[in-house]
Amino acid sequence: MTEAQISVIIPVYQAEKTIRRCLDSIFAQTYPHWAVLAVDDGSKDGSGAILDEYAQTDSRVQVFHQPNGGAAHARNAAIKRLETKYVTFLDSDDWLEPYALEKMLKIAQDTDAQIVQCKFYYDHPNGEQYLPQDSFSDGMVADRADFPKTVYHKMLTGIQLNHVWHSLFESQLMEGLAMPENMVTGEDLYFLIDVFPRASRYAYTAKPLFHYFRRPDGLTGSSLKLKEKIHCNWLLSKKLSASLKNWGMDTPWYHIKAYLRLPRVFVSKAYRMVRNGMMKLKIGG
Template sequence: MKPELSIIVPVYNTARYLTQCIDSITKQTFKNWELILVDDGSEDGSSELCDEWCQKDARIKVIHKQNTGQADSRNQALKICQGAYIGFVDSDDWIDENMYEILLQEIKSTNSDIAICTHYEESKNDSYANVSTIKRQIINQKEIQQLIIKDKIKSYIWQMLFKQELLQEFMPANKNYEDYSILPHWFHNVKQVVYTNQPLYHYRLRKSSIVHNLSLKRYYEFFQAEISRYHYYVHSPFKKMAKRMVAKRGIKAAKYISRSNSLYTQKEIKSFIIKITKDLKNIHKNGMEKLSYKERFLLFLLLQHPNKFIAYQQFMHKLILHKHRHIDLYE
């Protein structure tokens, strides 16, 4: 029988967590699924674990390949998946046993193209439900694009369930934040999305994960992902909104990079600030529409006086650290 649901799990050196991840998928209350494990050249025993699970359950398939990154792993799985619906799980996370039953029911009962849930953030000693201010609702096409641009719909593809025909465009390979870049493309032909505020996905917070190990390069790459979104919207009615988000993301990236002076040299910091400044100047040639006063000030400082921007951010960071030390001493 052809599977109704394809679940894609890219795997790279996560043997410590992989069993919990796969176990949570095999225990789904919805049973008509296939699981595609894509081993991205793991060296910690993850490859062998994938093969063991494949022997246990005929619904599990394994692709072994050289290390080419998470985006390429997902793309390879998209080429062979058979389901009418597609979900993604990261190999160090796990899901509630009724996650896909609930999301499928939401899609079918509302005739939507995508269903979105929320998630738990799991640390060693704590579990936090990351729920949104958006309650359960049906979101139309115009609202969807606005929410994506404003980052109200997060680019966490692992908390989404897609109709298969939406995912015709592959993720950009060899880049971080590929899900952030691709999301507007995958939502392009979406007429309706159903959003539920139920946390059904368990996102594991790890020090060594890509997202939590932010370097100067990764801050800059996230800003680049925002620029790629802007280019997607540049000929749409949402151009000005996307342009504002580029400014906001550029200011934020420049702020974090400037404040990394305890880890990086001033020369390294300045090289990335110059890159951000150049990118912003190419987009913000004609004004600073609808930015707050503070954002306009910071953008002006960044574009016209990057050295002063760096000095200002490092001074503010020093004040914050001093304040926190004071609180730690007396509370």
């Protein structure tokens, strides 16, 4: 851990089919000074044994086994153990481009940004892959004074900043913070609402460096009940609205936008489902 500069936090639950691909993508990094903090969240399959196998092979991999408590609970356990200057997050079914860590670290060092985010791929089980729209222009750098027009605006109006993965953070930004463990979706953004105000600079690259595997049974997929999704997104809207004063955006219009986020998210999701369905028909037709 002393030589490592970047920790990769991986919550793992029932991931024996995908965790090797995830870990192998870290071992394939062009930047070697990383440390994996993998939390086996009560898996009942072979995930824990696979993690232990990698840990026995390479001391850069640390594994922690705990009873099942959810992804946020697992990430919180790893956040408490951070010893590196930087941290990124990776889900057990996702993976990295070989130069992901090197590229994001260079951007952080060149721009003095405490948060760096990148574009990412959506990968589907059937092999289809597509790129979402860019969050910002390539090479964008924003200071804290510009956050209301950039990152905070995206938090209010879109979903591009909903995730902790595809990001590199200075670990000190997370001291004393924890992800909400009572939310089954949206917990990433809820957490980031508190993380971003601690940063003095943000940078973005339009180079896709992360692969997000869209499982149909994932927590953000169809397995969640509509009531759960509405409840969690309502909590997010309340959190966003309460943060506007601290962000210098305490106006009626922005409060309205905070609460309009809930219907906007569902309309956007419905549009993506229809678009993806039309693309499949076109390909198959």
